[in-house]
Amino acid sequence: MEVFVEGVGLRGPGLSGWAASHPILAGAVPYVPGELVLPPLDLLPAAERRRTGLPIKLALNAGLEALASSGRPPETLASVFTSSGADGQVIHQICESLAGEDREVSPTRFHNSVHNAPAGYWSIALRSRAASTSLCCFDCCFVAGLLEACAYCITETEPTLLVSYDVPYPEPLNAVRPITGSVGVALLLAPHATSASFARLDVQAEPGARVPTRMQDPALEALRSGNPTGRALPVLGALAEPSATALVLEYLRGRTVTVAVSPC
Amino acid sequence: MKPLTLSAFTLTSSLGVGLRKHAEALTGRRSGLVPCAFESARLDTWVGHVPDEQLTPLPEEMAAADCRNNRLAQLALAQDGFLDAVARARSRYGAHRIGLFLGTSTSGLLHTELAYRHREASTGALPRAFDYAATQNSFSLGRFVQAQLELEGPAVVISTACSSSAKVFGSAARMLAAGLCDAAVVGGADSLCLTTLYGFASLELLSSAPCRPFDSERNGISIGEGAGFALLERGQTPEPAGTLQLLGVGESSDAHHMSTPHPEGAGARAAMQRALSSATLAARDIDYINLHGTATRSNDAAEDKAVYDLFGTGAACSSTKGATGHLLGTSGIAEAIICALAMREQFMPGSANTQRLDPSLRVRYLLGNARQAPMRVMSNSFGFGGSNCSLVFGRAR
Numbered sequence: 209m210e211v212f213v214e215g216v217g218l219r220g221p222g223l224s225g226w227a228a229s230h231p232i233l234a235g236a237v238p239y240v241p242g243e244l245v246l247p248p249l250d251l252l253p254a255a256e257r258r259r260t261g262l263p264i265k266l267a268l269n270a271g272l273e274a275l276a277s278s279g280r281p282p283e284t285l286a287s288v289f290t291s292s293g294a295d296g297q298v299i300h301q302i303c304e305s306l307a308g309e310d311r312e313v314s315p316t317r318f319h320n321s322v323h324n325a326p327a328g329y330w331s332i333a334l335r336s337r338a339a340s341t342s343l344c345c346f347d348c349c350f351v352a353g354l355l356e357a358c359a360y361c362i363t364e365t366e367p368t369l370l371v372s373y374d375v376p377y378p379e380p381l382n383a384v385r386p387i388t389g390s391v392g393v394a395l396l397l398a399p400h401a402t403s404a405s406f407a408r409l410d411v412q413a414e415p416g417a418r419v420p421t422r423m424q425d426p427a428l429e430a431l432r433s434g435n436p437t438g439r440a441l442p443v444l445g446a447l448a449e450p451s452a453t454a455l456v457l458e459y460l461r462g463r464t465v466t467v468a469v470s471p472c
Numbered sequence: 473m474k475p476l477t478l479s480a481f482t483l484t485s486s487l488g489v490g491l492r493k494h495a496e497a498l499t500g501r502r503s504g505l506v507p508c509a510f511e512s513a514r515l516d517t518w519v520g521h522v523p524d525e526q527l528t529p530l531p532e533e534m535a536a537a538d539c540r541n542n543r544l545a546q547l548a549l550a551q552d553g554f555l556d557a558v559a560r561a562r563s564r565y566g567a568h569r570i571g572l573f574l575g576t577s578t579s580g581l582l583h584t585e586l587a588y589r590h591r592e593a594s595t596g597a598l599p600r601a602f603d604y605a606a607t608q609n610s611f612s613l614g615r616f617v618q619a620q621l622e623l624e625g626p627a628v629v630i631s632t633a634c635s636s637s638a639k640v641f642g643s644a645a646r647m648l649a650a651g652l653c654d655a656a657v658v659g660g661a662d663s664l665c666l667t668t669l670y671g672f673a674s675l676e677l678l679s680s681a682p683c684r685p686f687d688s689e690r691n692g693i694s695i696g697e698g699a700g701f702a703l704l705e706r707g708q709t710p711e712p713a714g715t716l717q718l719l720g721v722g723e724s725s726d727a728h729h730m731s732t733p734h735p736e737g738a739g740a741r742a743a744m745q746r747a748l749s750s751a752t753l754a755a756r757d758i759d760y761i762n763l764h765g766t767a768t769r770s771n772d773a774a775e776d777k778a779v780y781d782l783f784g785t786g787a788a789c790s791s792t793k794g795a796t797g798h799l800l801g802t803s804g805i806a807e808a809i810i811c812a813l814a815m816r817e818q819f820m821p822g823s824a825n826t827q828r829l830d831p832s833l834r835v836r837y838l839l840g841n842a843r844q845a846p847m848r849v850m851s852n853s854f855g856f857g858g859s860n861c862s863l864v865f866g867r868a869r
Contacts, residue, residue, distance in 0.1 A: 306666045307588035318671030319731040319856055323631030328857025331725035337742050339723035344610035344629045352628045359650040380596050384604040415568045460627055
């Protein structure tokens with residue numbers, strides 16, 4: 209599947225936006241894992257903004273950055289959201305309350321517990337009635353999202369926004385599902401080359417397994433291997449490089465997906 | 473889109489195990505709803521509960537994945553020759569050419585709720601045997617079914633609340649069109665858990681009586697559980713008479729509120745319109761619409777507006793949630809299969825439990841069954857987050 213990248217969004221520890229992180233991913237500046245910085249979401253009405261937790265803020269920030277440079281109207285843009293666990297804090301609080309005597313579940317907490325909560329807030333914030341889906345594929349959520357977004361983009365011949373995000377669980381779930389850092393990545397994909405597109409992706413899911421591409425920097429590699437959305441980092445690294453590269457991403461049951469990246 | 477053939481399908485819910493029980497219950501106008509006696513829930517509501525004794529443990533080699541949701545999936549997969557149909561598809565196409573697209577809203581969350589009652593006193597740790605990836609994670613359903621069906625193709629779980637297992641048809645159709653697979657297993661499983669029971673109670677959306685879609689006295693949903701699966705393959709030309717086909721998929725977002733539908737049904741209308749254009753059909757071509765019809769005041773009113781705007785009184789409509797309860801993430805596949813049964817058995821199901829039709833609602837709503845054979849049908853599924861999906865199915869002449 210061949211698609212064209214028009215925009216990238218990135219938020220993670222010490223990765224404050226694609227523009228700011230570009231030299232880090234290109235290897236020109238060393239990566240220093242730092243704080244996760246998220247600008248306030250002015251687009252959401254105040255009442256809705258108060259109800260949003262970290263995963264929603266992270267996903268929307270990454271999506272908005274990818275959208276910003278393209279000039280695409282957001283209200284007609286199809287979107288694919290993907291995450292291993294969505295809002296673990298909300299799930300933890302609900303399970304704690306249900307294990308106690310008083311089984312009160314707050315209405316806001318309940319509607320934020322759905323896996324597609326970020327997609328719902330995205331649609332409200334951008335007044336978008338476009339098609340949107342929300343996926344889970346455990347550790348392979350980014351690859352699953354990439355396949356879904358590319359398939360949508362080429363079969364509907366429409367630009368498609370992919371947003372992948374993963375946030376650690378609080379204890380005790382963190383012990384059984386550890387996730388390193390909070391990472392949000394977004395790619396705005398188009399079916400044809402445009403004045404906004406700067407790279408071409410050729411995504412192939414073939415049988416058989418190859419050796420997955422790793423990050424050279426040990427701290428970035430820790431993020432790649434420890435956070436399901438972190439598995440997008442090799443793609444972002446290649447998008448930061450000016451030359452053509454081929455990447456191997458881990459997929460299900462020992463399979464891999466190859467992504468050939470070339471400038472355009 | 474190019475039509476796809478539904479070459480095998482199966483459904484399990486409180487109406488029974490397998491297709492035959494569903495056809496009998498629907499033609500006999502039986503409801504599966506019972507007063508809630510699920511787990512330790514103390515709520516004045518009714519549920520569509522699959523009897524616990526029917527949900528047998530997973531085999532030894534899959535013990536880590538043993539939870540109510542996967543047990544329900546296991547029970548459903550074993551009916552109607554579905555395992556054999558998938559085995560034949562595997563030998564025809566190769567396991568790596570069959571995609572798997574499943575929907576769930578809560579997956580094995582009940583398993584986590586129960587584990588939270590048995591945390592280690594000093595550290596707060598969950599029991600050692602608790603396996604997050606195989607039970608709680610939304611993809612645990614995908615992982616389990618992929619292993620059961622021995623599939624090696626693309627696999628994903630869609631979790632968009634109550635539209636989840638309707639949207640699987642869209643993803644499967646696109647993956648087939650993009651050439652990533654030659655056949656697809658679609659479906660879903662959602663089982664009763666305390667999060668949804670107490671969550672919907674907190675939103676004051678649970679009815680204290682069996683739910684009554686489109687009734688003037690309707691006052692909320694009844695939650696149900698179930699699992700359903702279908703095998704989709706590319707169509708033949710010409711299609712043999714009687715073949716059941718997926719003809720169109722329409723997806724949209726509401727852009728309105730997280731848990732309340734758009735009052736004019738704007739998102740729902742967009743989904744239905746897109747499904748019709750995806751099927752290259754007009755509103756007058758649709759004989760029957762299986763409504764989302766949850767029996768909340770706001771859902772039924774908004775859906776009625778949207779359907780009436782597009783179809784007037786041309787298409788017969790009903791919600792089958794009075795019979796099954798609201799199967800949440802499974803409602804999409806369950807109602808798609810009910811539509812397929814209606815076409816195959818040549819009837820249109822009426823609305824169980826609805827006594828007096830709300831006079832302010834205007835669609836042509838079926839209280840009783842109609843002995844007419846629908847040839848083109850639509851199924852609506854709308855979820856939290858304003859996630860809408862409409863599907864169009866047909867029976868080849």
